[in-house]
Amino acid sequence: MSGDPVDEYLAELRAGLRTTPARTAEILAEAEDHLRESAAVAKRGGHLSEAAAQRAAIEAFGPARRVTRAHRPSVWAFAAAACLRTLPLVAAFLLLSALAGALGLWREITMSGRSYGSQVITEHWDGDRRVTMFGDFGTPHLGQAVALFVGCVLAAVLLVAGFVIVRRRGDRSGHGLVWLPPGLVPLVATIPLIAFGMIEWQIPPGRVVGWLPNATGAYEIVLGSRFAAVLTGIGCALRAVAVMADGRVEAASGSPVRRVSASAYAIETAMKACQMLGGYLLLCALMATLGLNLSLGASVAWPVTTAIAGCVFAAVLLIAGFAAVRQRRRRSGLPPARLPRGLALLVSATLLLALAFAEYEFFAGDVMGRIHVSSGAADLILGSQWAAVLMGTCVALRSLASVVKWYLARGEAGGRQAAGDGGDLAPAG
Amino acid sequence: MSRERLKGNLDLLLLSVLSAGPAHGYAVITALRARSGGTFDLPEGTVYPALHRLEGAGLLSSSWGDADGRRRRVYALTGQGEAALAEQRTEWQRFSSGIAAVLGWQA
Numbered sequence: 001m002s003g004d005p006v007d008e009y010l011a012e013l014r015a016g017l018r019t020t021p022a023r024t025a026e027i028l029a030e031a032e033d034h035l036r037e038s039a040a041v042a043k044r045g046g047h048l049s050e051a052a053a054q055r056a057a058i059e060a061f062g063p064a065r066r067v068t069r070a071h072r073p074s075v076w077a078f079a080a081a082a083c084l085r086t087l088p089l090v091a092a093f094l095l096l097s098a099l100a101g102a103l104g105l106w107r108e109i110t111m112s113g114r115s116y117g118s119q120v121i122t123e124h125w126d127g128d129r130r131v132t133m134f135g136d137f138g139t140p141h142l143g144q145a146v147a148l149f150v151g152c153v154l155a156a157v158l159l160v161a162g163f164v165i166v167r168r169r170g171d172r173s174g175h176g177l178v179w180l181p182p183g184l185v186p187l188v189a190t191i192p193l194i195a196f197g198m199i200e201w202q203i204p205p206g207r208v209v210g211w212l213p214n215a216t217g218a219y220e221i222v223l224g225s226r227f228a229a230v231l232t233g234i235g236c237a238l239r240a241v242a243v244m245a246d247g248r249v250e251a252a253s254g255s256p257v258r259r260v261s262a263s264a265y266a267i268e269t270a271m272k273a274c275q276m277l278g279g280y281l282l283l284c285a286l287m288a289t290l291g292l293n294l295s296l297g298a299s300v301a302w303p304v305t306t307a308i309a310g311c312v313f314a315a316v317l318l319i320a321g322f323a324a325v326r327q328r329r330r331r332s333g334l335p336p337a338r339l340p341r342g343l344a345l346l347v348s349a350t351l352l353l354a355l356a357f358a359e360y361e362f363f364a365g366d367v368m369g370r371i372h373v374s375s376g377a378a379d380l381i382l383g384s385q386w387a388a389v390l391m392g393t394c395v396a397l398r399s400l401a402s403v404v405k406w407y408l409a410r411g412e413a414g415g416r417q418a419a420g421d422g423g424d425l426a427p428a429g
Numbered sequence: 430m431s432r433e434r435l436k437g438n439l440d441l442l443l444l445s446v447l448s449a450g451p452a453h454g455y456a457v458i459t460a461l462r463a464r465s466g467g468t469f470d471l472p473e474g475t476v477y478p479a480l481h482r483l484e485g486a487g488l489l490s491s492s493w494g495d496a497d498g499r500r501r502r503v504y505a506l507t508g509q510g511e512a513a514l515a516e517q518r519t520e521w522q523r524f525s526s527g528i529a530a531v532l533g534w535q536a
Contacts, residue, residue: 029500030477034455036499038473062472070475 005054006035007062016068027071087163091156271322333344353384441478441521442469444488444507446512451505453496454480480504488513 010028017024038057042048048056061067129206431451446452446460457480458473483489491502506514 026502027477030454030502031474033453033496033499033501034458034477034497036497037455060473062474066472066475067474070478073479 004031005051005058009035009058009061012067014063016064017067018072021094030065031061084163087222089164091159094152094156094159181212267325272323274318274322278315278322435516438521439471439476440483441474441514441517443483444510444517447489447504447506448514450513451503453503455502457504471500483510 012030013031014024014028017027019027035054035057038060039053040049042056043050043053046053048057432439443457446457446464449460452460458476461476461520465506468491474521480489480491484491484504489504490507491504494501494503
């Protein structure tokens with residue numbers, strides 16, 4: 001604190017404003033100009049001291065809470081911005097689904113019939129039990145798949161274009177999009193993604209993405225998109241909670257973090273990656289359990305439960321390792337390393353993509369266990385493979401966006417740190 | 430005058446002050462207070478969001494300059510703002526005449 005009442009008041013205003021960084025800077029500059037001029041006039045007219053004149057100017061300006069409330073955007077503007085900022089994420093998901101599908105189909109065609117065992121032809125309900133018919137699909141229907149991919153890409157392009165147009169209009173009017181609390185965007189994005197996944201799951205035979213009865217490659221996409229949607233949705237929700245928690249910690253500490261060594265950065269990165277992989281494995285196990293309940297009812301085969309137990313065990317080991325290292329570092333009094341934005345995500349993305357690549361290339365899709373006993377298990381294998389690719393790519397995109405944002409924020413005049421608006425999976429503007 | 434009533438007519442008052450020529454926020458607020466003989470005395474900080482809203486609606490434009498080593502934002506009425514001011518003035522005149530007639534202040 002400088003002891004200057006105007007500076008203190010401006011700091012109070014800054015803390016209370018819920019506007020974008022650029023807008024906040026403008027509001028503060030304008031307020032400062034007003035207060036300094038008002039104080040100068042009061043000093044000249046009332047023969048007051050500098051501090052007394054400044055206090056008089058502040059009193060006339062109004063309590064900081066009242067002023068910040070007056071600058072608060074409407075609920076509609078807030079809701080519109082939250083919805084709008086999720087569009088790029090949904091578009092990215094569609095594009096990635098199309099990309100994953102294209103790769104899968106290309107493999108099917110060029111490798112002439114790479115198979116994961118029997119495929120689902122039809123599913124129906126007999127009383128309260130789902131009955132699944134299996135068979136071999138033969139050659140994929142390229143035309144249907146191409147139509148699906150083009151549709152996905154077109155929808156994604158439309159979403160992104162809509163987002164860009166609205167944001168540009170906002171920028172031109174000088175208002176831009178409103179500031180959103182950290183974590184809100186991924187939280188909002190969670191809803192459509194999980195809804196999409198659940199709809200895929202529930203509508204027999206789970207083909208919202210497209211009706212492709214003869215394309216084995218496309219069938220993989222359908223399964224993959226189903227799992228990917230649910231997993232990415234849950235990932236978004238977790239990310240939202242983490243970002244919000246981080247925001248609270250940063251707000252509470254309010255002090256700059258000391259410089260730390262390169263090894264501390266490496267350890268922190270590895271810890272974050274362990275945490276994320278652990279979460280991913282737990283989610284895979286959860287999805288597998290759900291899938292098995294739907295597909296097999298109570299009769300769960302042993303190899304499958306072993307695979308799920310293995311997932312959970314590996315996840316617990318990773319998370320326990322993360323917790324133990326963090327605990328030791330805290331006890332030793334070492335300062336925590338604040339990683340450059342996106343670094344941990346980038347490492348996690350690499351690991352996830354490597355996992356998916358290994359599943360596909362070297363282990364015939366069975367890293368998680370050689371299981372050919374049920375459609376539920378096949379769902380797990382295919383789903384985990386594509387989920388890893390999609391989740392990894394989403395995380396990679398998010399990390400790149402974070403790094404760019406961090407770099408741009410560094411260059412801002414005054415060195416003011418840009419508020420993390422949404423610290424989110426969506427390239428939130 | 431109650432603040433709520435003043436807020437409802439703030440747009441007209443701000444446009445009217447700026448019709449005299451471009452001015453920065455502090456000048457607008459002091460002119461508003463001076464012209465009203467001290468009757469219109471809002472917390473000064475709450476006038477800025479109204480100026481920003483008018484700018485967003487295209488009724489005002491603003492530009493940044495320097496004054497005493499500080500950044501200063503100067504507002505000016507746009508063509509659209511002038512039209513809106515004329516319209517709001519007419520509307521207010523009709524309204525105030527009606528009120529005055531009902532209250533028996535006019536012959």
